[in-house]
Amino acid sequence: MTADLTITDVRLTPVLVSDPPLLNTQGVHQPYAARLIVEIVTAGGITGFGETYGDTKYLDLARPLAEALPGRQVTDLNGLFALAATVEVDAARMGSADVGGQRGVQTADKLRLSVVSAFEVACLDALGKARELPVHALLGHKVRDRVEYSAYLFHRWEQHPGGQGESDDWGAATDPAGIVAQARRFARDHGFRSFKLKGGVYEPAEEIAAVRALAAAFPDAPLRLDPNGAWSVPTSIEVAEELRDVLQYLEDPTTGTPGMAEVASRTGVPLATNMCVTTFPEIPEAFATGAVQVVLSDHHYWGGLGRTRELAAVCRTFGVGLSMHSNTHLGISLAAMTHVAATVPNLDYACDSHYPWQSEDVLTGRLTFRDGCLDVSDAPGLGIEVDRDRLAVLHRRWLDDDGTMRDRDDAAAMRRADPGWVAPSVPRW
């Protein structure tokens, strides 16, 4: 291997990974979720890895970007973003909201950023390997040795409708006792010390009961509830008042910045979001109206690790808290999240991660939580190794799929159990 950092090849590998039947306000997770693995190869023989959403619209954008990159330097991240900005987005494929709004608005820029983030991470991984420096050092060096994550609790079924997909041994969790049992397992197996419950699935009173049960079982643990905008402003205020003594924050109780601002002005519970502030242009109104007290960054749709640090600086400036959002993801993204989280001084809360729900990965060894934290790797690059056989198996699954699983559609998955299901309009309650 030489230090020639010219990009000679970019490989895109879409994969389907097993996902459990986790419930949310839109429906239920499909048995498999699509992710895209990006590999950037340098003339010096180094390969860097990145990961992002794998739905068709992301893949369609990734292809022209991948073709345009050879000949450029992995160090040229500004050039990478400028190039990505020129890639055409097919408006017909886009829709106005991401996954029924669960990741906020969908704009051409946000789609591009979600794609280019994986290329940025792959460039940083390659550069780190070439320089024998961890990614966090390329971002200005870590300010902490461990990054704390929160247990991400879901109401869920035992199996996917019709027994599709892989099964696991978690069992169903459709009531407060099931949620507490799930939390105990997360605490036992991973040491998580804070808990987030995905809400918007059952009537608010049932979800209040689940949070109360968690508070009784884990008296000192920070708790969060996230109904993904399923509630009206009055319902949001009522739930906030009911749970104000136990919630660390309430996440996206209602949709839209004005509604969030109204809830925030009428309750003492901090509000967090990964729905009404998901792009830089959404920040001014939200911060000026006090609509959110915590922004949940997501390096995929904020545009990578550098942009995540920019978001952190804006939040710091305005005294708004910062944490991290997560969707179904593999170890490459978890490693990237951990590196950037390690460099942000104002990371005020434990980050979300779906990773414990993913029984499959493309890494040779799984990343392991200890006391709810991941150690920040000091190995070159992201500090991970990709298992090519596993990657090939998960890619084969994607190739063999008839297209049903390649695009996330929680409402369609729900219709397998309830043929009349349509994703509820919000506010649902």
Ligand SMILES: O=C([O-])C(=O)C[C@H](O)[C@@H](O)C(=O)[O-]
């Ligand atoms: O914090 C969030 O809003 C999420 O994690 C959004 C996701 O789409 C989550 O609801 C899910 O995967 O069902």
Ligand SMILES: [Mg+2]
């Ligand atoms: Mg959320």
